[in-house]
Amino acid sequence: MAITDRLLFLCAFAVTIIIIIICPASADWNILNQLRKTQTQTQRGAVSGGGSLKNFCESWRFNVELNNVRGFEVVPQECIDFIGKYMTSTQYKADCQRAVEECQLYLSSCCCTLKGDGKDAWIFDVDDTLISTVPYFKKHGFGGNKLNLTSLEGWMQKSEAPALEHTLRLFHEIKEKGFKVFLISTRRESLRDATVDNLIKEGYHGWSGLVLRDLEDENKHVKNYKAEARKRLVNEGYRIWGIIGDQWSSFDGSPSAKRTFKLPNSLYYIS
Numbered sequence: 001m002a003i004t005d006r007l008l009f010l011c012a013f014a015v016t017i018i019i020i021i022i023c024p025a026s027a028d029w030n031i032l033n034q035l036r037k038t039q040t041q042t043q044r045g046a047v048s049g050g051g052s053l054k055n056f057c058e059s060w061r062f063n064v065e066l067n068n069v070r071g072f073e074v075v076p077q078e079c080i081d082f083i084g085k086y087m088t089s090t091q092y093k094a095d096c097q098r099a100v101e102e103c104q105l106y107l108s109s110c111c112c113t114l115k116g117d118g119k120d121a122w123i124f125d126v127d128d129t130l131i132s133t134v135p136y137f138k139k140h141g142f143g144g145n146k147l148n149l150t151s152l153e154g155w156m157q158k159s160e161a162p163a164l165e166h167t168l169r170l171f172h173e174i175k176e177k178g179f180k181v182f183l184i185s186t187r188r189e190s191l192r193d194a195t196v197d198n199l200i201k202e203g204y205h206g207w208s209g210l211v212l213r214d215l216e217d218e219n220k221h222v223k224n225y226k227a228e229a230r231k232r233l234v235n236e237g238y239r240i241w242g243i244i245g246d247q248w249s250s251f252d253g254s255p256s257a258k259r260t261f262k263l264p265n266s267l268y269y270i271s
């Protein structure tokens with residue numbers, strides 16, 4: 001009896017060992033592997049101080065920049081802190097600076113071929129490209145609340161948006177190279193005076209056109225409104241060398257530009 005028991009046990013043990021040896025080939029569903037994975041994830045989380053939420057929010061932010069996450073109305077609740085920190089961080093500034101530097105690199109290569117006939121054009125967005133709405137969003141939940149246009153426009157009327165310093169420098173460099181600068185914004189015509197005041201106060205001047213949305217444009221998709229504004233420039237004989245903006249809808253559609261430069265913005269999405 002005892003010997004049979006022992007034999008049975010040995011057999012069972014041998015089978016178990018064989019299964020464990022064979023199974024790694026199909027490791028994904030192996031319960032032992034699952035346990036090990038969960039454990040390392042938890043450990044990793046502990047090391048980086050709650051890594052998985054941070055990883056989630058950073059990948060959300062990154063995919064907004066890649067234009068994979070589109071049309072979001074609010075920042076995911078669990079990421080509001082993360083996005084708020086990013087948009088007020090030195091990393092955000094460094095990311096903007098890098099985009100501006102890439103732009104300068106492009107300018108140093110393309111400018112020899114400027115004709116100097118006054119038809120070389122460059123386009124800028126206004127909000128979060130020339131001037132920053134971050135101070136507004138800082139007071140209104142960092143993109144976590146659905147956008148209240150009345151409240152945002154009330155803030156814009158005060159002309160207190162600060163300049164993005166790297167873009168300000170670039171703006172003047174571009175002008176000095178002989179480009180005509182056009183500003184194409186989703187702001188409404190009713191904000192024209194406040195916008196001009198704000199831009200001048202922050203050191204911008206000498207643009208050749210400021211395109212704002214009138215009533216008729218408000219029913220259009222922003223990308224169509226912006227493409228139509230570029231079309232008018234091209235029809236007037238302008239060559240559009242570049243666009244700098246914080247929204248993908250500033251680059252979409254035809255005619256486009258020879259190059260586009262995207263500045264980071266994970267606070268809101270304009271489609």
Ligand SMILES: *[C@@H]1O[C@H](CO)[C@@H](O)[C@H](O)[C@H]1NC(C)=O
Pocket residue numbers: 148149150151154
């Ligand atoms: C939007 O903002 C305005 C002005 O600050 C305020 O009166 C209104 O109640 C707000 N609307 C909502 C839905 O929060």
